[in-house]
Amino acid sequence: MNIGIIGAGFIGGALARPLALLGHRITIANSRGPHTLGAVAAQTGARPATIEQAVHGQELVIVSIPQKAVPGLPKALFGGLPVELPVIDTGNYPLKANKP
Numbered sequence: 583m584n585i586g587i588i589g590a591g592f593i594g595g596a597l598a599r600p601l602a603l604l605g606h607r608i609t610i611a612n613s614r615g616p617h618t619l620g621a622v623a624a625q626t627g628a629r630p631a632t633i634e635q636a637v638h639g640q641e642l643v644i645v646s647i648p649q650k651a652v653p654g655l656p657k658a659l660f661g662g663l664p665v666e667l668p669v670i671d672t673g674n675y676p677l678k679a680n681k682p
């Protein structure tokens with residue numbers, strides 16, 4: 583499966599390696615660009631990429647960035663993608679966010 587991960591920190595990196603070992607093709611991005619992801623690529627087997635590449639052409643997208651950074655992602659990042667594309671956010675959203 584093609585899996586894109588936005589966020590290459592503790593959680594994104596921790597997910598990338600076992601998923602790659604399982605045979606999935608992992609594309610990983612951070613805020614500073616693919617040229618900063620050499621060590622992560624070497625440790626996990628993931629392909630360094632831009633956030634757009636980590637979303638487009640993927641069969642599953644994992645968002646693993648600080649919650650406060652989510653609203654700052656490009657508004658059109660997920661535009662034009664299949665509505666059935668699964669997107670998993672590893673953030674721990676507070677329950678109060680669910681109140682009307």
Ligand SMILES: NC(=O)c1ccc[n+]([C@@H]2O[C@H](COP(=O)([O-])OP(=O)(O)OC[C@H]3O[C@@H](n4cnc5c(N)ncnc54)[C@H](OP(=O)(O)O)[C@@H]3O)[C@@H](O)[C@H]2O)c1
Pocket residue numbers: 588589590591592593594611612613614615633646647648649651654655672673674
């Ligand atoms: N750590 C835990 O035990 C844990 C457990 C459960 C859930 N979570 C949640 O999982 C998420 C990630 O946690 P973490 O501990 O992995 O964080 P982290 O180690 O601080 O890593 C954050 C990653 O997000 C990237 N990032 C930040 N802003 C970005 C942006 N605008 N666009 C693209 N990439 C961006 C950072 O890239 P740069 O370094 O290039 O900025 C970095 O690779 C958080 O929501 C956290 O609450 C964490």
